[in-house]
Amino acid sequence: MPDLKTLAERAELEPRFTGGHSLCRGCGAPTVVRTVLNSIATPVVVVNATGCLEVATTRYPTTAWGVPWLHLAFENAAAAASGLETAYRALKKRGAIPDEPITFVVFGGDGGTYDIGLQALSGALERGHHFLYVCYDNEAYMNTGIQRSGATPFAASTTTSPSGRGDYGKHQERKDITAIAIAHHVPYVAQAAISHWQDLSDKAARAARQNGPAFLNVLSGCALGWGHAPADTIEIVRLAVETRYWPLYEVVDGHYWLNYQPQNPLPIEEWLSRQDRFKHLFQVENHPHLGELQALVNSEWEQLEARIQADTPWFEAHPELAGARV
Amino acid sequence: MLKSASLVLLTGAEAAAEAVRQINPDVFPVYPITPQTPIIQNFAQFVADGAASTEIINVESEHSAMSAAVAAALAGARTMTATSSQGLALMVEIVYLAASLRAPVVMAVGNRALSGPINIHADHSDAMLARDTGWVQLFAENAQEAYDLMLLAPRLGEYPEVRLPVMVGMDGFTITHSAEPVSLLDDAEVRGWVGEYQLPYSLLDTQNPITVGPFAMPDSYFELRYAIEQALERVPAALDDLTQQYARLSGRAYQLVEGYGLEDADRAIVAIGSTAGTTKDVVDALRQRGEKVGLLELRLFRPFPAKALREALAKVSKVAVLDRAMSLGASPPLFAEVSAALYGSPVQLQSYVYGLGGREIYTQDLEQVFAELQEPLGPSRFIGLKTQEVDHARSENPS
Ligand SMILES: Cc1ncc(C[n+]2csc(CCOP(=O)(O)OP(=O)(O)O)c2C)c(N)n1
Numbered sequence: 001m002p003d004l005k006t007l008a009e010r011a012e013l014e015p016r017f018t019g020g021h022s023l024c025r026g027c028g029a030p031t032v033v034r035t036v037l038n039s040i041a042t043p044v045v046v047v048n049a050t051g052c053l054e055v056a057t058t059r060y061p062t063t064a065w066g067v068p069w070l071h072l073a074f075e076n077a078a079a080a081a082s083g084l085e086t087a088y089r090a091l092k093k094r095g096a097i098p099d100e101p102i103t104f105v106v107f108g109g110d111g112g113t114y115d116i117g118l119q120a121l122s123g124a125l126e127r128g129h130h131f132l133y134v135c136y137d138n139e140a141y142m143n144t145g146i147q148r149s150g151a152t153p154f155a156a157s158t159t160t161s162p163s164g165r166g167d168y169g170k171h172q173e174r175k176d177i178t179a180i181a182i183a184h185h186v187p188y189v190a191q192a193a194i195s196h197w198q199d200l201s202d203k204a205a206r207a208a209r210q211n212g213p214a215f216l217n218v219l220s221g222c223a224l225g226w227g228h229a230p231a232d233t234i235e236i237v238r239l240a241v242e243t244r245y246w247p248l249y250e251v252v253d254g255h256y257w258l259n260y261q262p263q264n265p266l267p268i269e270e271w272l273s274r275q276d277r278f279k280h281l282f283q284v285e286n287h288p289h290l291g292e293l294q295a296l297v298n299s300e301w302e303q304l305e306a307r308i309q310a311d312t313p314w315f316e317a318h319p320e321l322a323g324a325r326v
Numbered sequence: 327m328l329k330s331a332s333l334v335l336l337t338g339a340e341a342a343a344e345a346v347r348q349i350n351p352d353v354f355p356v357y358p359i360t361p362q363t364p365i366i367q368n369f370a371q372f373v374a375d376g377a378a379s380t381e382i383i384n385v386e387s388e389h390s391a392m393s394a395a396v397a398a399a400l401a402g403a404r405t406m407t408a409t410s411s412q413g414l415a416l417m418v419e420i421v422y423l424a425a426s427l428r429a430p431v432v433m434a435v436g437n438r439a440l441s442g443p444i445n446i447h448a449d450h451s452d453a454m455l456a457r458d459t460g461w462v463q464l465f466a467e468n469a470q471e472a473y474d475l476m477l478l479a480p481r482l483g484e485y486p487e488v489r490l491p492v493m494v495g496m497d498g499f500t501i502t503h504s505a506e507p508v509s510l511l512d513d514a515e516v517r518g519w520v521g522e523y524q525l526p527y528s529l530l531d532t533q534n535p536i537t538v539g540p541f542a543m544p545d546s547y548f549e550l551r552y553a554i555e556q557a558l559e560r561v562p563a564a565l566d567d568l569t570q571q572y573a574r575l576s577g578r579a580y581q582l583v584e585g586y587g588l589e590d591a592d593r594a595i596v597a598i599g600s601t602a603g604t605t606k607d608v609v610d611a612l613r614q615r616g617e618k619v620g621l622l623e624l625r626l627f628r629p630f631p632a633k634a635l636r637e638a639l640a641k642v643s644k645v646a647v648l649d650r651a652m653s654l655g656a657s658p659p660l661f662a663e664v665s666a667a668l669y670g671s672p673v674q675l676q677s678y679v680y681g682l683g684g685r686e687i688y689t690q691d692l693e694q695v696f697a698e699l700q701e702p703l704g705p706s707r708f709i710g711l712k713t714q715e716v717d718h719a720r721s722e723n724p725s
Contacts, residue, residue, distance in 0.1 A: 043532035047397070058540035060550075068529045070400065071539035072393055072423050079390030082383055083353065083397030083405075088530055090352035090381040090403050097402070097530055120393070123386030 001202045001324065002039045010038040014066065021057040021064040026230025028220030028237065029053045031194045032136040033107060036216070037067070039204040040132075042101040047081045049112030050074035052143040053136065075116040077106045078124035078133060085129045103208045104131040110151035111141040113217075114177045125184035125213045132207045132214045135177065138222040146225040150175040153245075154296060155289045156277045158225075163280035168289050173296060181215035182251050188212075190250035190259075190323075193219040195238035199248055199259050199326045206250075206323065219246045227276020239271040244301045252321050255314045256307040260326050268294045336508045338472040338501035342408070342434045342494070343368035344508075345476035347378045348516035351432075352403035352523070355383040355391040360446045361498035362410040362436035388413035392420035392431075399429035399491075400538055401530045404480065404523035407431065410498060411438035414452045418459070424491040425460025425554055427538060430483030430525075431491040434476060437465075437599065437650075438498040439683040447684020448498040450598065450651040453627070454659045456493065460554040462561055463628040464582075465495040467603045469506040472496040474578060475625070477511070478568055480520050485564040489525075490557050495627075497600040499684065511576060519575060558629040565626065582626035583634040587613060591620030593699040594639060596664055597648040598624050601680070601687055605648075608692040619696050624660075632667035644674045644699045650681045658706065680709035 002010075010016075016037040023030055029052060037044055045068045048054040054071045057064040072080050085104050091097045108117055113135040121133060140158050141147040148161040154173050157163040161170040181189045187210045192200040200218060207214035219240055221233035228236055240246040241260065245268060248260040269290065272278035281290050315322045336344065342365045346354065356366040372378045385391045391407050399405040409417065414435060424431050440451040453463060462482060466472040472494065479492040496502055511519070527536050542550055565582055573579035587609045588594060595605050602623035612619045622638050622645075624631065639645060645668075649658030657665065661677040668675065678695060681687045691709050698707070 045529055045532065055541045058537055060540040060542040060546045063537035063540065065537050066535060068532060068535045069537045070397060070529055072396060072427075073419055076390060076393035076420065079385060079393035080397040082385070082390070083355070083394030084401050084529060086353050086381045086383050086394065087398040087401035087403035087405075090398075091401070091530065093379070093381075094352070102530065102532060119386060120390050123390055126386070127384065 002205055007035070007038045007201060016044065016065070016067045018064050018066060022059065023052060023056040024224055024230070026221070026223030026233045027052070028138060028194045028222065028233055029136045031197070032134065032200070032218050032220050035194070035197050035200050036105065036134055036204040039201040040103050040105070040208040041205070042103045042208065043067070044103045044105050045084060046070070047077045047084065047104070047106045049077035049106070049108035049117055050143075051109035051112055053107055053109065055143055074112055076120045077108045077112060077117060079120040081106045081131045081133070082124045082127065082129045085131050106131060106133045108133070108135055109142070110135060110137040110139060111149045114150035114175050122184065125181060125186050125215065128212050130212055132204070132216065134216045134218060136218055136220040138220045138225060140222070140225050142222050142225045151177070154293055155281055157280060158277065168280060168286050169277075178215070178217045181217070182254070184213070185254065186213040186215060187253055188214040188250070191217045191246065191248055193237050193241050193246055193248060194221065195234050195241060196248060196260065196326055199324070202324055203250060225277070227279070228274055232274065236271065236274050239266065239274065242266045243268050243271045243297065245271055245297050247301065247304055248326070249304065249308070250323050255311040256304070257311065257315055257322050258308045259323055268297055333507045333509050335505050336469055337364065337503050337505045338466065338469040338496045339364035339436065339503065340368055341469045341473035341508045342476050342496065343372065344510060345473050346406055347372040348511070348513050349404070349406070349477070349480060349520050350378045350517070351380050351406045353383065353395070353398040353405045354380045355385045355394045355407050357385055357388050357391045357409070357413060359388070359410045359413040361438055361502040362408045362413070362434065364502065365408045365434055365436070388417040389420060392417035392424065395431045396420060396424045396427060396429045397529070399431045400427060400525070400528070402523070402525055402528035405431050406433065406480070408434040408436070410436040411440055411452045415440060415455060418456060421456055421459045421461065423539070426550070428489045428557070429491060430480070430489055432476070432479040432483055433491065433493050435493050435495045436498045436502040437495045445683040446498070448500050448600075448650070449682045449684065450495070450649075453493065453495050454651040454653070457628055457659060460490065460558065461628060462490055462492040462558070463495065463626070464492065465598045465625055465627060466501060467600060467623065467625070469501060469504065470508050471625070472501055473508055473510065474572070474576065474580065477516060477519060478572060478580070481568050482561070482564055484523060485568070487560045488557055488564050490554070495599065500600040515575060561629050562631060562634070580625065583631045583638060584623045584625070585620065585638045586623065587620035588622060588638055588642065590618055591642050592618045593644045593696055594620045594622055594642045595646045595648055595692065595695060596622045596624065596660065598627060598660060599650065601648060601650065604687065604689060605692050608689050608696070611689070612693065612696060617696065630663050630667070632663070635664065635667050636671065639668065639673055642673060644676070644703070646676045646678055646695045646699055648678050648680055648695070652679055652682070661706070674703055676703040677706040678709055679706060685710050
């Protein structure tokens with residue numbers, strides 16, 4: 001597994017993603033991209049869905065990418081990756097390119113993954129293309145100005161699910177995209193967060209080694225959209241993990257394994273109170289929604305724990321397949 | 327010199343699949359839609375039988391078919407696909423990108439009406455939907471041409487001065503599902519004809535990374551769009567070269583703008599697709615009776631061959647333009663192009679819309695068009711439109 005030194009060396013030696021782009025201060029996306037790309041040992045080819053990352057890193061004629069990079073549209077990154085990966089196999093088959101490994105990595109925001117790109121993602125996972133799909137999940141359509149997505153948490157205020165005198169923000173629970181990916185019977189699916197870089201790095205390295213599709217859902221951050229100081233992004237994402245809102249786990253051939261057990265789980269308020277998008281929940285009339293959100297977190301955690309317990313014997317039989325505990 | 331040419335009975339779709347098998351592209355994304363489906367079915371069978379080594383991608387939609395196709399083409403793989411109607415409508419967002427990213431994808435289009443109402447039969451609304459995308463658009467007249475144009479298309483798309491995607495239109499059912507004797511080239515001749523797919527860059531070249539599909543602001547977007555226009559302007563010269571080469575190989579000399587009986591014609595029809603074939607029969611019959619009529623068939627619709635059309639129609643006094651599509655609320659697409667091309671010329675034009683959703687067009691209809699050209703011209707006419715029945719249906723279902 002790559003350690004911090006290896007990651008730093010790789011970043012220096014052959015910068016796969018460089019600075020000078022126009023992503024905001026406190027944006028989590030570059031942390032996702034750097035950690036993932038520097039953790040992969042083979043050459044990589046990147047596909048990017050439309051969104052903040054794409055817009056802010058490739059203003060013509062400049063680019064922040066030191067690796068081959070393709071962007072077509074918002075909803076089709078997984079389909080474009082299917083085309084690249086198939087071309088790679090076809091050209092290798094007839095000896096037109098060297099027989100060297102390439103890892104195909106997709107970066108899509110939550111809008112491009114949970115919502116508009118879900119069909120293309122599902123198709124590519126089902127077909128079994130050998131690629132790694134990374135969702136950098138900042139929990140809303142940020143590029144177009146913080147609109148609600150299927151990833152936006154219950155009761156968060158966004159510009160299209162605003163809190164107001166008569167409303168408390170988003171009414172629906174967020175979609176469990178990780179479970180949707182797992183339902184495609186792919187070899188490796190995991191949840192990670194930018195606050196736990198070693199875990200993210202291990203997962204990226206592991207995902208890239210699979211002989212089939214892999215999916216990583218990474219909790220990123222957005223200072224502007226979540227409403228906090230840019231310097232606090234990592235700390236706030238860490239609180240999402242410590243409150244059990246965002247469990248760090250992986251699913252290997254359908255078997256669940258927990259990578260991080262918060263020792264003293266914090267109440268959800270600890271995460272919410274740091275972000276303006278949840279500010280309204282601390283008004284008296286919205287207190288019931290705080291309780292609802294905590295109940296959702298608890299029940300999701302319990303379900304996950306039950307799965308993990310059920311799979312413990314499987315991992316005892318296959319200890320080499322269990323990921324690291326961080 | 328015409329070498330060993332064999333004649334076989336094939337539908338247009340089978341002939342197109344035969345062309346794809348012989349080209350043996352690297353990648354072929356497939357998604358079913360009538361009337362294009364027999365192309366992908368026949369081709370999938372060829373691959374299953376080991377007659378082609380192409381990687382087929384069974385995508386989950388046409389949007390993904392075009393996305394995968396553009397990506398594969400830019401990765402250095404010769405890439406072809408096929409669609410019709412709703413499929414083309416669904417993928418059109420990425421159809422634009424294929425041209426703008428200069429991905430020389432070839433796509434067979436079994437031309438079919440667009441919904442609504444849903445209809446599976448021939449017209450050109452699907453192709454016309456894509457007329458501003460930057461693709462080269464070719465139209466076949468019959469199964470033989472479906473085969474030949476499918477062989478021309480990759481050479482044209484990959485022509486170094488062009489590098490654009492190419493769409494080969496063939497009328498749904500009339501061409502895709504009707505069997506005709508088709509003359510095929512040898513596999514080896516086709517391999518030699520298409521040669522190696524070559525792009526000056528590849529997304530799989532990790533030693534020389536490129537950024538494809540960046541974000542362009544007002545300071546650069548305009549020039550990047552204009553570059554596509556310039557590439558399209560180089561298509562006629564490329565086609566001259568390729569059709570001459572192809573004539574030497576196959577014995578079939580194609581004119582992308584073909585005049586038929588135009589030398590001394592005073593009246594002419596301009597048409598695209600299978601109806602141009604029917605019109606040739608009508609021209610023959612009327613000429614036997616001493617009428618000076620002719621046809622201008624367009625096999626190339628994009629880039630629109632305005633200059634060639636002006637020259638071909640220079641001596642004709644009255645021209646009927648036959649559109650198998652409408653541009654609701656404006657002039658039909660082909661008529662609008664012909665009008666613009668002939669602006670300032672003394673040629674008089676009459677617009678006809680026909681055959682929407684597969685409505686049959688008969689030789690008598692075309693004879694009537696020629697007859698009407700002798701009378702004063704007027705607004706768009708609609709061949710075979712059952713206005714009374716429409717009125718009747720309206721009065722029965724007041725809404
Ligand atoms: C088909 C289509 N619909 C809408 C848009 C407008 N659009 C561009 S980026 C974006 C939001 C992207 O959100 P997300 O995927 O969450 O990524 P983020 O911007 O947060 O990084 C939207 C709605 C588009 N480009 N294409």
